[in-house]
Amino acid sequence: MLEKDIQEVLFSEEQLKARVQEIAREIERDYAGKEIMLISVLRGSFIFMADLCRAIDLPCTLDFMAVSSYGKGTSSSGQVQITKDLSEDISGRHIIVVEDILDSGNTLSYLLKILEHRHPASIRLCTLLDKPERRTKPVELHYCGFTIPDAFVVGYGLDYAEQYRNLPYIGILKPQVYGG
Ligand code: IMP
Ligand code: MG
Secondary structure, X not given: OHHHHEEEEEEOHHHHHHHHHHHHHHHHHHOOOOOEEEEEEEOOOHHHHHHHHHHOOOOEEEEEEEEEOOOOOOOOOOOOEEEEOOOOOOXXXXXXXXXXXXXXXXXXXXXXXXXXXXXXXXXXXXXXEEOHHHOOOOOOOOEEEEEOXXXXXXXXXXXXXXXXXXXXXXXXXXXXXXXX
16 A cells, blocks of 8 residues: 555665664674663654664663654755653763664754763764765764665655655655655
């Protein structure tokens, strides 16, 4: 039913699962002997976060925050607002921010600046997808699932107007769906 709106499947369930395992191994290697705190940026990263945290064999705590930047369109408005802040104190902790997609860089450059002011022991960024062609703000990226071309993608947590998050794969949305 949702499939009719998908132009092309970019990453299947199996591909996503395999890549999540590889990222988890990288993180385990980099943080061996340490405790980490994963921060999921809601809502797009909730599925990636759920899979990633279960793949990582390290002492780990989780927290969530939400920001708004997109509204119902397909491009960042430039204005970023925290709509749900963290519940935990991050000072002295090893933080990994878990995002669904790095696009213009607006959201994350703002968010990382705010989190750095709270004095974590370290802070790194892990994003499932990266769309480097659209970057307008530089953001340092440590863990990346896949680099993708400039297309609007949905599924595996990513939405268009809050729809399609429940697709188990990642696909390119047909431009006629959003009038592009
Ligand atoms: P940025 O601030 O432009 O980097 O936008 C980041 C946010 O925009 C992501 O966390 C997503 O929520 C959303 N976003 C950017 N590109 C896409 C896309 O292709 N599909 C769905 N959401 C997207
Ligand atoms: Mg997001």
